[in-house]
Amino acid sequence: MKPFRLASRESESQDTIVEINTPRGAVRIGEGYCTVIAGPCAVEGREEYLQVAQSLQEMGVHILRGGAFKPRTSPYSFAGLGKEGLEILAEAREITGLPVVTEVLDTRDIDLVYRYADILQVGSRNMQNFSLLQEVGRADKPVVLKRGFAATMEEWLLAAEYILASGNRQVILCERGIRTFETYTRHTVDLGAVPLLKELSHLPVIVDPSHATGYWRMVRPVAKAAVAAGADGLMVEVHQRPECALSDGQQSLTPENFAHLWDEVRKIAELEGKRY
Ligand code: PEP
Numbered sequence: 033m034k035p036f037r038l039a040s041r042e043s044e045s046q047d048t049i050v051e052i053n054t055p056r057g058a059v060r061i062g063e064g065y066c067t068v069i070a071g072p073c074a075v076e077g078r079e080e081y082l083q084v085a086q087s088l089q090e091m092g093v094h095i096l097r098g099g100a101f102k103p104r105t106s107p108y109s110f111a112g113l114g115k116e117g118l119e120i121l122a123e124a125r126e127i128t129g130l131p132v133v134t135e136v137l138d139t140r141d142i143d144l145v146y147r148y149a150d151i152l153q154v155g156s157r158n159m160q161n162f163s164l165l166q167e168v169g170r171a172d173k174p175v176v177l178k179r180g181f182a183a184t185m186e187e188w189l190l191a192a193e194y195i196l197a198s199g200n201r202q203v204i205l206c207e208r209g210i211r212t213f214e215t216y217t218r219h220t221v222d223l224g225a226v227p228l229l230k231e232l233s234h235l236p237v238i239v240d241p242s243h244a245t246g247y248w249r250m251v252r253p254v255a256k257a258a259v260a261a262g263a264d265g266l267m268v269e270v271h272q273r274p275e276c277a278l279s280d281g282q283q284s285l286t287p288e289n290f291a292h293l294w295d296e297v298r299k300i301a302e303l304e305g306k307r308y
């Protein structure tokens with residue numbers, strides 16, 4: 033028996049498919065699907081967010097993203113709009129009919145974020161925040177669990193185990209790059225993690241090529257490689273004007289560049305026999 037009992041293939045031979053019900057039908061994440069989450073790093077303002085959300089919906093994105101509570105390295109950087117950001121996300125969901133995912137940084141914010149989000153995100157920096165994992169594990173909404181940037185596969189799966197063991201079986205693993213000796217990229221993307229996780233676990237696996245590379249020109253090729261490696265979907269940062277973004281502009285795609293990515297990724301998804 034693997035130490036990550038509930039996350040392991042041995043405990044569950046059937047692939048977990050996470051399902052989110054929307055007025056337009058169910059959005060699914062898991063084996064057999066290529067599900068795309070897109071949106072800016074942070075929700076920066078109402079007009080900007082609604083605009084980008086609408087163009088993403090028109091392009092066929094399945095889920096919108098946007099941080100309202102941002103984990104920032106510097107305490108002086110923009111840390112998100114908080115509750116106002118969540119209200120904007122809810123309005124975008126109303127208008128587009130798309131579900132929204134947003135990060136919950138702190139156990140104290142879970143009730144608030146839960147009220148607005150369709151999917152809760154636990155970020156890389158919080159992957160081993162065990163009390164946060166247990167709290168989202170008590171929620172009845174799916175959780176995107178990003179890989180800690182210094183976490184091994186086993187530590188990551190044990191973090192997922194905390195959520196599963198607390199009762200929440202709707203966990204989506206998101207590879208977002210790890211820290212290595214390389215400095216030309218923000219992180220080093222571990223695409224080998226995708227087939228490995230598919231072997232070790234029944235949980236859906238998605239890849240975030242934006243944080244994984246830190247550089248917008250690398251996002252499209254890495255996104256394609258991720259889907260070719262068997263990822264069940266992607267999380268991509270898209271901003272109307274990346275040069276003006278309050279966070280992660282250098283890795284954000286314009287809506288036009290995202291359209292190009294999605295055109296190419298769809299072809300690979302078809303080759304892989306995935307629905308989107
Ligand atoms: C994010 O997706 O908003 C984010 C902060 O990513 P990560 O936790 O992977 O750094």
Ligand code: MN
Nearest residue numbers: 073269279280
């Ligand atoms: Mn970001």
